Amino acid sequence: MTSPPNDPRDLVVLTLCGSLREGSFNRALLGAARELAPEGLTLEAGTDLARLPFYNPDVDGEDPPAVATEFRSALRRVDGLIIATPEYNFGVPAVVKNAIDWGSRPVKDPPITGLPTLLLGASGGASGTMRGQLSLRQSLVFTATPVLPRPGFYLTFAAKKFEDGRLHDEPTRELLGTTLKVFGEWIRAGCPVGRDGF
Numbered sequence: 001m002t003s004p005p006n007d008p009r010d011l012v013v014l015t016l017c018g019s020l021r022e023g024s025f026n027r028a029l030l031g032a033a034r035e036l037a038p039e040g041l042t043l044e045a046g047t048d049l050a051r052l053p054f055y056n057p058d059v060d061g062e063d064p065p066a067v068a069t070e071f072r073s074a075l076r077r078v079d080g081l082i083i084a085t086p087e088y089n090f091g092v093p094a095v096v097k098n099a100i101d102w103g104s105r106p107v108k109d110p111p112i113t114g115l116p117t118l119l120l121g122a123s124g125g126a127s128g129t130m131r132g133q134l135s136l137r138q139s140l141v142f143t144a145t146p147v148l149p150r151p152g153f154y155l156t157f158a159a160k161k162f163e164d165g166r167l168h169d170e171p172t173r174e175l176l177g178t179t180l181k182v183f184g185e186w187i188r189a190g191c192p193v194g195r196d197g198f
């Protein structure tokens with residue numbers, strides 16, 4: 001008998017929030033994701049991106065900042081990454097790009113390379129962070145980070161879908177649950193591209 005195609009073990013996924021705002025919809029979205037994650041997929045809150053200094057190769061030698069080491073160790077330990085981020089000026093907030101930059105070094109063994117990643121985004125308007133996510137995908141092409149091809153998750157008109165920090169919009173909750181399930185299956189299948197459902 002050949003070995004089973006899917007890895008049955010539990011998966012641990014690190015979550016990063018691209019907004020520093022206390023009442024952030026994207027932070028609330030990650031809260032909903034923790035609630036709706038399927039069995040076998042554990043979401044763990046990653047480094048608060050406000051703690052990472054601006055990337056500077058001069059301080060990233062033998063003795064990098066402790067927070068960067070903590071961040072990189074977490075990326076190496078987990079099975080996947082979820083980034084929930086707003087769109088800022090058709091791109092992503094600087095803290096998100098900065099985190100990618102820290103994760104992309106050391107150049108010989110970058111912790112973000114090869115790490116299965118899911119992008120989520122919530123915006124106040126009609127675009128649902130589509131352009132921001134596209135620009136983030138561009139950076140993740142260079143770092144060779146596999147990003148779940150589909151379904152895309154673009155939460156629009158956020159103010160109508162959250163109340164007191166809770167995602168109450170049922171179709172959105174359903175899509176989020178499905179997306180997380182597909183993400184887990186995709187990781188277990190080895191992150192293929194171009195198959196139905198992915």
Ligand SMILES: Cc1cc2nc3c(=O)[nH]c(=O)nc-3n(C[C@H](O)[C@H](O)[C@H](O)COP(=O)(O)O)c2cc1C
Pocket residue numbers: 019020021023024025026027085086087088089090091122123124125126127128129158
């Ligand atoms: C500096 C800045 C730039 C923004 N640019 C965009 C944008 O390009 N597209 C968009 O849909 N919303 C934009 N917004 C609005 C955000 O979608 C909205 O503030 C959203 O709630 C931010 O996410 P958060 O609630 O997680 O903080 C921008 C907001 C800020 C503060």
